[in-house]
Amino acid sequence: MPMEKTFNAAEAEARLYDAWEKAGCFTAGANASRPETFCIMIPPPNVTGSLHMGHAFNNTLQDILVRWHRMRGFDTLWQPGQDHAGIATQMVVERELAKAGKPGRREMGREEFLKTVWEWKQQSGGTIINQLKRLGASCDWSRNAFTMSGAPGAPEGEEGNFHDAVIKVFVDLYDKGYIYRGKRLVNWDPHFETAISDLEVEQVEVDGAMWRLRYPLEDGATWDRPTEWDDEGNVTATEPCPYLVVATTRPETMLGDTGVAVHPEDARYKHLIGKTVRLPLCGRSIPIVADEYADPAKGTGAVKITPAHDFNDWEVGQRAGLRAINVMTTRAAMFLKDNRDFAEGCDPDLVAKAIERLDGADRYAAREAIINEASDDGWLDGIDPDRHMVPHGDRSKVAIEPYLTDQWFVDTAKIVEPALAAVREGRTRILPEQHEKVYFHWLENIEPWCISRQLWWGHQIPVWYGPKKTKGGGRSFSVVFGRTDTDKEFCGANEEEIRRIAEEYYGESVELCDSQPEAVKRNGRNLLPSGAVHRTPIALYRDPDVLDTWFSSGLWPIGTLGWPEDTPELQKYFPTDVLITGFDIIFFWVARMMMMQLAVVDRVPFHTVYVHALVRDEKGKKMSKSLGNVLDPLDLIDEFGADAVRFTLTAMAAMGRDLKLSTSRIAGYRNFGTKLWNAARFAEMNGVFSDESPMEVRRKPDASQTVNRWIIGETAKVRQAVDDALENYRFNDAANALYGFVWGKVCDWYVEFSKPLLLDGSPEEQRETRATMAWVLDQCLILLHPIMPFITEDLWTTTATRKKMLVHADWPTYGAELIDPDADREMNWVIDLIEEIRSARAQMGVPAGAQIPMLATQIDPAARKAWDRNEALIRKLARVESLSEVNDLPKGCVTIAVEGGSFALPLAGIVDVAAEKTRLEKSLAKLEKELAGLTGRLNNPKFIDSAPEDVVEETRDLAAAKQDEAAKLRAALARLAELG
C-alpha cells in the first residue's frame, strides 16, 4: 500500500502513545542495558492546572533527555506527579460548590469539605496528565505521585505515602529546632483568610494618594513649621505649629498607631523626641520616637508607626518598644468592638464613637470614613496623588495585609548553608550559570519561611496543644489554656506518639479532641478548687492549620521515590540527575528542594539544574489571559501536530533567552516533518525497504560509491553533533543540526544523487544505494526520535518489520571512523559544480529544462576523477548534456568557477555579454575584497608571529585558492572583452 503524501498526526499520535504505554515502554528501567541510571523529576504541575506553553516547553526538554537516555540504554525514570496546590484547589472547589448552589465550606465542616476536594481531585485532577500525554511525554505514569497521597481521608487509589514523608520531615525539623511557632507579622490574604509566604506576594503599582494628617502635640509642645521659601527653596519664614503632620497611604491603619517616628538628627523635630502626640479619633497618647527609618527628605519627615499593620513599622516598634495593636479582622475589616488592645489607653467616649462609626467597616470604607472625618474636623492637612507599589496576593489578586498572627516558620538560616555550599562547590550545577547568582543572592539574604496556612486542603500540622503545667506539679494547669501563645506544644508523627509524649509530660493520661473549644471545655472540668480530685484525662487539640504546599513539593525528589521507606527506587534513582524548570520557581522550589533534601537526607537532590526561559508571544509579551495573547499548546498540537510544536520549542531553546513563539515557525517545522516523511515515501517507492524480515536496526552497508560513503560520513557527523549538543543541554543546536542534515543533506542532495543510481545504476549500485538509503533513513528516525517521537515512530514501523519499537531502539555510537575525507572532498566538489552551473544558467536565462553542453580545459586529476565517478549525477542535476575537453575556451561562453579546472558553458548567441560581465565583475569584486583582507593579514609580520600556525596555514591556503579563482574570473572577463 503506497504511503500517504503527508503524515496524519491527528490519527497517529493517540495510536502511537497508546501503543507505547500498553507495551510499558516508559516504565522505570524499560530498555535498560547498562548500569547507569538517569532520573528526572517532573516539576509537579498544580492538580488544578492545565497545560500551558511553559509546561509544553519544560516537558519537551525533559522528554528529549529522557528518551535520549532510554535509547542509550540507561536505567531511566521520568517521575511524574502533581502537587495539591492548597489555595488554588480550595478556591476551585469552593467556586464549584457555590456554582452548584451547594452549602459552602464552613457549613459543610472540615471533614466533609475535604471529602469533596478528594472527589473533585479524582474526577478532574487528571486533566494535565492527559495533556502531557498528547505532547508525547514519556513519563512512567504507573508511578504518578501526588503531594497529598496517603493523607488521612485519602480515598482508594491515593494510598501513597507522601503524607508520611511530609509529616516526618516536619517532626524531624521541629525536633532539631529548625521549625518554630511565633507571633509575627505575615503577609495575610484577606480573601482566602490565610497567611502566605513572601514569594506568593506580587508588587503591583497602583494609583493612590498620600494623605497628610495632623496629630496634635501634647503638653503645649510646638515646632517651627516653614511658611515661606525663597527661590532656591530655603526657608525664610516659620511659625510655631502645635501639631505634627504625618503622611500615609493607609489612613485606615491609624487606629493602630502607637508612635510617631522622626529622624534622630532632624533639626525640626529633635526637641520633640520623647514627647507625645494625641491620636485623633481615639485620643490615645503616643510617643514621638527617634528612628532612622524616618527619612527627613520624604514627606514631612514624620512617620506614623503602626507596628501591627506594616513591616517597617513593626521593626521600628521593636526598636522603640512600642505596642502592637491589631485593629483588623481576618477579612481586613475594622476590628474595634471588644478589642481590649485597641481600647487600652484611649478615651472611652471616643472609643465608643469610633466603634459606632467604623467597627466592621471594610478597610477601604474605613479609609474613606476616616478621611471624611479628618476633613470635617480639620486634621486633614492635605492630599497628594501618589503612585506606589502595593503588595497583592498572587492567587486572590487582592491587596495583602501585614497581619499579626501566630504562624509556623522554618528557620531557614539554619539550613541554608549546605544548599549554598553544594552549588558553590559544584556538586549541583545551575545552567545557565547566570542563575547561580540569583540563587546565591536569594539564599544569602533568606528570610524565615512562613509555612502555616489557614486552609483545610493540605497537610495538617502535626502539633497538638495542651495546658501548660504550672509550678508545684500535680494536677495544676495554666489557667489561660486555649491561648496559642502560652499553650504547651506536642509535636509527633501520629496520635500514639503525641499521647506518649504528652503522657510523659503530664504523668497521666490524655485524650485528643477535635477542636480547641472542646479541649478547653474538657480541661475546664479539671480546674477544680484545691484538694478536689477529678480523674478525667487531659484534653489536647490539634493545630488546625495546614502546611504550605511548597513545603511538600520541597520533598518531591525523595517523597516520590518512597522515602521515608528505604525503597529500591530510592536507592537506585536518588540523587536524581537533572532538574529542568523555569526560572520563576528557582526560589519557590529549587532552592527549597536543595535546602530540604540536604537537611533531611544530607544529599543534593540532583547534580544539574537546567533553568529555561519563558515562552512569550511573537511580540515578546508575556502570555497572559488578560492580554488575550495566550497560545494554547493543545490548539497548536491539533493544528500542526505534537512533533512540530516540540521541534519548534527545541529549536528555539537557546540557553538563557526567552522564546518568541509564532505559528509560522511551527508551520515551518511541520513542513520539516513532511519533508522527512516524503523522503521515506520516495525510498519506499524505490524499493529501498524491500527487506521484509523482522529486524531491529538496519546494519550499515559497506559502501563503495562515493555518494554513499559521503552520506554515511555526514550521518556520523550529525550523530556526534547531536550527542555533543544534548550533553551540553544545547537543545537548539541538536535540533538545528538535525534539521540541516535531514533537509539540507539527505533530502536536497542525497535523495537527488540517488536517483540516477537507483534508476539507471548497475544491480550492485542499486543494491548498495538502497541499503545505504535505508540505513541513513533509519538513523534519521533514531536521531530525531527524542525531539519528534510520533512521526519517527510511525515511519519506523512503516519502513520495516521491527522487533522493537523506535522508542527502545539503540542509539548509535559511531563517529569519525565512518567519515571518508576523500568522499567528503569529492562530493563537495560535485555539489559546488552543480550549484555553479545552476547559478550561471539561472542568471543567463537558460530555460530550466534545456540540456546544455559544457566545456572544460586544464582539468586536474582529482577533478577528472570526481567528474568520471559522478558524471551521471552532475549531468542529471545540472541538466548538462555533455562534457567536452578543449584546449582553449571559446570567447562567448559562461564561466563556471570551481577548483581543479576551467569549466564553461558555450552559450554563444544565447549569452548576454553585458549580463555575464556584470555577473563576473560582481563575483570578482567580492573575491577581491576577501583577498584584500587575507593578504593584509599575511603581509603583517605580527600576524605571522603571533597567530597560531594552523590559522596562518589556513589563511595562506585560502588566499591561494581565492587568488586562483580570481585569475580565472579575470581571464573570463578578458575573453568577454575581446568579444566586444
Next chain:
RNA sequence: GGGUGAUUAGCUCAGUGGUAGAGCGCUUCGUUCACAUCGAAGAUGUCGGGAGUUCGAAUCUCUCAUCACCCA
C-alpha cells in the same frame, strides 16, 4: 534605587577571538515520475553608538543609549 540580561538581514533568532549564519518573509523561474506543507536561483548586514585590549573583535574591557526581566 539594586541586580541580571538583551541590542546581528524586513521579522524571529543562532553565533565566546580567526572567511558574518539559519528559519520565516521578499523577488524571479519551475507542476513528468518523494514532497507546492515543494524545487532552483537571487536580493538584503558600517553585528546599537563611542573608546580600549589584540596581529586580528559580532565575540574580551570600559562607556553611553535604548529595551526587557527580577528584587526592593
